[in-house]
Amino acid sequence: MTNQWSVTRLQSALGAVVAGVDLSQSLSADAQIHLRALLDEHLVLVFPEQQLLPGRHVEIGEVFGEPYVHPFLESIAEHDAILRVAKEPEDETVFGGEFWHADITFRNPPSSVSLLYAIDVPAGPCGDTLFANQFAAFDRLSSGMQSMLEGLEAVHVYPDMAECEATAAVHPVVRTHPRSGRKALFVNAAFVHRFVGWTVEESRPLLAQLEAHQTRPEFQGRVAWSNNQLTVWDNRAVLHYAMNDYPGQRRVLQRVTVMERTAT
Ligand code: SIN
Numbered sequence: 416m417t418n419q420w421s422v423t424r425l426q427s428a429l430g431a432v433v434a435g436v437d438l439s440q441s442l443s444a445d446a447q448i449h450l451r452a453l454l455d456e457h458l459v460l461v462f463p464e465q466q467l468l469p470g471r472h473v474e475i476g477e478v479f480g481e482p483y484v485h486p487f488l489e490s491i492a493e494h495d496a497i498l499r500v501a502k503e504p505e506d507e508t509v510f511g512g513e514f515w516h517a518d519i520t521f522r523n524p525p526s527s528v529s530l531l532y533a534i535d536v537p538a539g540p541c542g543d544t545l546f547a548n549q550f551a552a553f554d555r556l557s558s559g560m561q562s563m564l565e566g567l568e569a570v571h572v573y574p575d576m577a578e579c580e581a582t583a584a585v586h587p588v589v590r591t592h593p594r595s596g597r598k599a600l601f602v603n604a605a606f607v608h609r610f611v612g613w614t615v616e617e618s619r620p621l622l623a624q625l626e627a628h629q630t631r632p633e634f635q636g637r638v639a640w641s642n643n644q645l646t647v648w649d650n651r652a653v654l655h656y657a658m659n660d661y662p663g664q665r666r667v668l669q670r671v672t673v674m675e676r677t678a679t
Contacts, residue, residue: 416446417436417445417446417449419435419436420433420434420435420436420449421433421434421435422453422457424457425457425459425461425636425637425638426635426636426637428546428547428548428551428633428634428635428636429457429458429459429546429548429635429636429653430457430458430459430460430461430546430636430638431453431456431457431459431460431461432460432461432462432463433453433460433461433462434462434463436462437465438462438465438467438471438475438645439465439466439467439468439471441474442475442478447478450478451478451479451594454479454528454647454648454649455594455595455649458546458548458550458648458649458652458653459546459636459638459646459647459648459649459653460646460647460648461638461644461645461646462644462645462646462647463641463643463644464641464643464644465532465643465644465645466643467532467643467645469491469493469494469497469669470493470494472494472497472530472532472645472669472671473494473496473497473671475530475645475647475671476496476528476530476671476672476673477673479527479528479530479647479673480526480527480528480673480674480675480676481673481674481675481676482496482671482672482673482674483496483519483522483526483672483673483674484496485498485519485672487573491669496671497669497670497671498669498670498671498672499667499668499669500531500667500668500669500670501665501666501667501668502659502661502665502666502667503665504663504664504665507662508659509657509658509659509666510657511605511657512605513656513657513659514603514604514605514656515545515547515603515604515605515626515629515630515654515655515656516603516604516605516606516654516655516656517601517603517606517650517651517653517654517655518650518670518672519650519672519674520571520584520586520601520603520606520607520650521571521572521573521583521584521606522584522674523584523585523586524674524675524676525571525584525586525650525651525674525675526650526672526673526674526675527649527650527651527673527674527675527676528647528648528649528650528672528673529647529648529650529670529671529672529673530645530646530647530670530671530672530673531544531645531646531647531668531669531670532643532644532645532668532669532670532671533640533641533642533643533644533645533646533667533668534642534667534668534669535642535665535666535667536640536641536642536666536667536668537661537664537665537666539639539640539641540639541658541660541661541664542640542657542658542660542661542664542666543637543638543639543640543658544637544638544640544646544655544656544657544658545635545636545637545638545655545656545657545658546635546636546637546638546648546653546654546655546656547629547630547631547634547635547636547653547654547655547656548634548635548636548652548653549599549600549601549629549634549651549652549653549654550592550597550598550599550652551633551634552599552600552628552629552631552634553589553598553599553600555628555631555633555634556628561589564588564589564600565587565588565589567587567588567589567610567611568585568586568587568588568610568611569585569586569587569588569601569602569607569608569609569610569611569618570583570584570585570607570608570609570610570611571583571584571585571586571603571606571607571608572606572608573606574605574606583608585611586601587601588600588601588602588610589601590651592649592651592652593651593675597652599651599652600625600629601651602622602625602626602629603626603629603654604622604626607622629654630654630656640668650672651675
C-alpha cells in the first residue's frame with residue numbers, strides 16, 4: 416500500500432523521511448520497486464519507529480542487493496551478515512573511524528546499499544550521520560576536470576591490508592550508476608589507496624583535493640537518530656561520516672550492507 420507512505424524531503428542535497436510504512440511486514444513486489452525508486456530519487460531514506468528482528472533487517476537489504484558477510488569485522492551472533500556498529504562510553508573512536516567513506520568499495524562489484532538500524536542511541540542532538548551527494552559533486556566540477564577524472568581508475572583496498580586479490584578492487588573514479596545512469600564521483604579517503612598507473616605519493620594530493628570537493632557543505636545532508644530508526648543509503652551515490660560528538664555515551668546500531676547485483 417505504497418499510497419499510504421508519506422515522503423518528506425530532509426535537505427536540498429539529499430535524503431527523505433518515509434512514514435506510514437511497516438518494514439517488519441513483507442513488502443509486495445510493487446512496494447519493493449517503489450522503495451528502490453525512492454532511494455534512486457533521494458539517495459538516503461530514513462524510516463522512523465521500525466521494529467526489525469535481525470532476519471527481517473537482512474530481508475529488507477535483499478531488496479537492494481546481495482547481503483555481505485564482512486571478512487574482517489565481527490558480525491552479531493544472530494546473523495553473520497549484520498555488523499555491530501558500536502561506541503561504548505569508554506571508547507574514544509567511532510566504528511569505521513572519522514573518515515568520509517562509502518561502505519565496502521574494496522570489492523568488485525562494490526556494495527550497493529547499506530541499512531543501519533538504531534538499537535541504543537544517545538538522546539540527541541548528537542551522534543548524527545552526515546551524507547554527501549556524489550552526483551552533485553561530479554556535476555559541479557569543471558568540464559576539464561570531469562574529462563580528466565573520467566580517464567582514471569582507482570585501487571580500493573581495506574585499510575592496512577596489502578593489495579591482493581581478496582582485499583583490492585579497481586573502480587572507475589567516475590562511476591555510472593547502474594540504475595539511474597547518472598555519473599558520480601566514486602572515490603573515498605578510507606579505501607582508495609592510489610590511482611591506477613600512479614604511485615601512492617602521486618595519488619595523495621589529488622585524493623585530498625577531491626575529498627575537499629566531495630564533502631562541500633552544499634552537497635551534504637544530515638540524519639539524526641532515534642532508537643528503532645532504519646536509515647538506508649546508496650553507497651554508489653553518497654559518502655557518509657559518523658559524528659563523534661557524544662563522549663561518555665553509548666551508541667549501538669546494526670548494519671547490513673548489500674552488494675551490487677545487475678540493476679539493483
Ligand atoms: C558506518 O560507517 O557505516 C556507520 C555510520 C554511523 O555510525 O553513523
